[in-house]
Amino acid sequence: MAYPTQYRYTKEHEWVDVHEDVATIGITDYAQHELGDVVFAELPKVGAAVTAGKSFGTVESVKAVSEIFAPAGGEVLEANPDLQATPEKINTDPHGAAWLIKIKLNNPAELAGLMDAAGYEAYIAEKNKEASA
Amino acid sequence: MESMTTSVVTELRKTALNAVHRRLGAKMVNFGGWDMPVEYPATGGLVAEHKAVRNGVGVFDVSHMGDIRILAGRVAGGALAAVQHLSMNDAAKLAIGQAHYSALLYPSGTFVDDVVVHRLGEDDFLLVINAGTREKDIRWVRENTGGLDCVVEDLSDVYTQLAIQGPRAANVLLKLTDANLAPIRNYWFTHGNVCGLPNTLIARTGYTGEDGFEIYVPSDAATSAAVWDAVMEAGREFGILPCGLGARNTLRLEAKMALYGHEISDTINVWEAGLERYAKFDKPEFIGREALLAAKAAGITRTLVGLEMTDRGIGRDGYACCADSGSAVGVITSGSPSPTLGKNIALAYVSPAMSAIGTTIFVEIRGQRVKAKVVSTPFYKRVRKTLAA
Numbered sequence: 001m002a003y004p005t006q007y008r009y010t011k012e013h014e015w016v017d018v019h020e021d022v023a024t025i026g027i028t029d030y031a032q033h034e035l036g037d038v039v040f041a042e043l044p045k046v047g048a049a050v051t052a053g054k055s056f057g058t059v060e061s062v063k064a065v066s067e068i069f070a071p072a073g074g075e076v077l078e079a080n081p082d083l084q085a086t087p088e089k090i091n092t093d094p095h096g097a098a099w100l101i102k103i104k105l106n107n108p109a110e111l112a113g114l115m116d117a118a119g120y121e122a123y124i125a126e127k128n129k130e131a132s133a
Numbered sequence: 134m135e136s137m138t139t140s141v142v143t144e145l146r147k148t149a150l151n152a153v154h155r156r157l158g159a160k161m162v163n164f165g166g167w168d169m170p171v172e173y174p175a176t177g178g179l180v181a182e183h184k185a186v187r188n189g190v191g192v193f194d195v196s197h198m199g200d201i202r203i204l205a206g207r208v209a210g211g212a213l214a215a216v217q218h219l220s221m222n223d224a225a226k227l228a229i230g231q232a233h234y235s236a237l238l239y240p241s242g243t244f245v246d247d248v249v250v251h252r253l254g255e256d257d258f259l260l261v262i263n264a265g266t267r268e269k270d271i272r273w274v275r276e277n278t279g280g281l282d283c284v285v286e287d288l289s290d291v292y293t294q295l296a297i298q299g300p301r302a303a304n305v306l307l308k309l310t311d312a313n314l315a316p317i318r319n320y321w322f323t324h325g326n327v328c329g330l331p332n333t334l335i336a337r338t339g340y341t342g343e344d345g346f347e348i349y350v351p352s353d354a355a356t357s358a359a360v361w362d363a364v365m366e367a368g369r370e371f372g373i374l375p376c377g378l379g380a381r382n383t384l385r386l387e388a389k390m391a392l393y394g395h396e397i398s399d400t401i402n403v404w405e406a407g408l409e410r411y412a413k414f415d416k417p418e419f420i421g422r423e424a425l426l427a428a429k430a431a432g433i434t435r436t437l438v439g440l441e442m443t444d445r446g447i448g449r450d451g452y453a454c455c456a457d458s459g460s461a462v463g464v465i466t467s468g469s470p471s472p473t474l475g476k477n478i479a480l481a482y483v484s485p486a487m488s489a490i491g492t493t494i495f496v497e498i499r500g501q502r503v504k505a506k507v508v509s510t511p512f513y514k515r516v517r518k519t520l521a522a
């Protein structure tokens with residue numbers, strides 16, 4: 001699966017799609033593959049505050065709980081309503097239909113350090129090399 | 134999200150099939166110091182593997198488990214005496230060719246390990262033990278049989294052990310052996326030619342709650358891979374899948390089978406674990422017998438129950454349980470989504486007052502109290518079928 005070039009990426013395998021001061025956040029294809037079949041997503045409520053670097057929810061497979069970290073601080077505008085009934089969308093369309101939350105950014109500059117698509121692809125290539133060593 | 138990759142594998146122990154699992158693209162994990170497959174994403178992953186075992190057949194490499202043989206010494210009866218001393222179940226009741234579930238206990242009545250005892254001969258026993266407790270168990274057996282007239286052999290590295298599990302397991306095995314499987318009922322075993330290997334132990338045992346067999350073949354890499362490939366080929370028409378430790382755990386949890394370090398441990402006794410039916414007190418002696426009787430008389434203070442989450446959330450290993458009032462009532466030992474039931478289930482130790490079926494218990498999940506109820510176990514019971522000849 002390709003990594004959209006207009007997104008930015010974190011070391012914790014989240015993607016961010018920014019338009020002015022609204023950021024849509026999800027987990028990457030690499031993350032869903034590591035997790036296995038997703039059975040559950042716990043997302044914050046509309047209006048909740050998220051803090052840069054802090055966990056705002058979880059995505060769970062049968063085997064594991066993965067916390068999702070906010071790449072920047074803000075207020076939750078929307079949480080994806082489809083993921084309660086069909087969490088498996090996170091496996092099939094992690095970069096599109098399975099976005100997790102949309103937030104109003106407090107400070108868009110907090111996103112400055114994120115990787116672009118090429119940088120993220122290099123980052124996970126390195127991870128894959130480590131894993132098979 | 135947090136990274137899940139395990140990158141350091143050099144110090145981990147490997148079974149003879151390690152290269153096969155890696156060739157199949159298995160996701161590998163460190164299990165008790167062993168580099169083991171947790172699931173095989175290329176053929177569907179954990180849920181697909183779980184369903185294959187429930188509906189068809191799956192094959193597991195369980196060679197990390199250990200094997201201790203206790204044989205006669207100079208005088209007949211020494212091996213039986215040793216097993217009777219070490220093991221809480223009554224080995225004298227085993228026919229040759231029969232196995233049973235038991236446990237090795239500490240003098241306090243808590244668990245050294247659970248074990249399947251196979252009676253190979255009049256005075257000849259094979260104990261199959263857990264991977265994580267191999268060295269501890271062997272030391273325990275040697276220390277506690279020093280004065281007894283028996284021979285103790287650690288055969289753990291001698292065998293590659295494959296578990297072929299599911300309603301179609303017998304169909305698969307019948308293509309690979311000339312042994313007569315019809316009389317081999319659940320927890321009985323035989324020896325026969327398997328994949329051209331003579332005198333192979335074939336036991337109708339398993340850890341999934343389905344029908345199935347465990348076979349013990351020589352542990353050299355070439356033989357092990359050849360047998361694995363033969364099993365996969367024989368199972369192809371039944372939709373066989375390679376199955377990892379992830380599915381092994383969800384299957385045994387649904388069947389309410391204990392996992393060492395979770396439902397049983399050196400701080401949990403037989404009554405608490407609900408395993409007293411495997412402890413035979415009319416045996417005059419076994420390690421832990423007196424402590425168990427005393428514990429019963431003193432009153433049991435926690436008991437293992439089944440839980441089903443009734444509100445959204447997955448209660449997992451180690452999560453705390455509390456009452457509506459907020460007071461602590463126990464802890465989950467094993468918890469997970471159940472692929473067969475489509476619910477989130479758990480086993481938990483709770484105070485006896487909270488153990489009645491239907492009791493509401495709250496599970497603390499990352500700071501939230503999520504409702505669950507006590508349910509009867511096992512969560513899943515297979516439909517008994519006769520062997521398809």
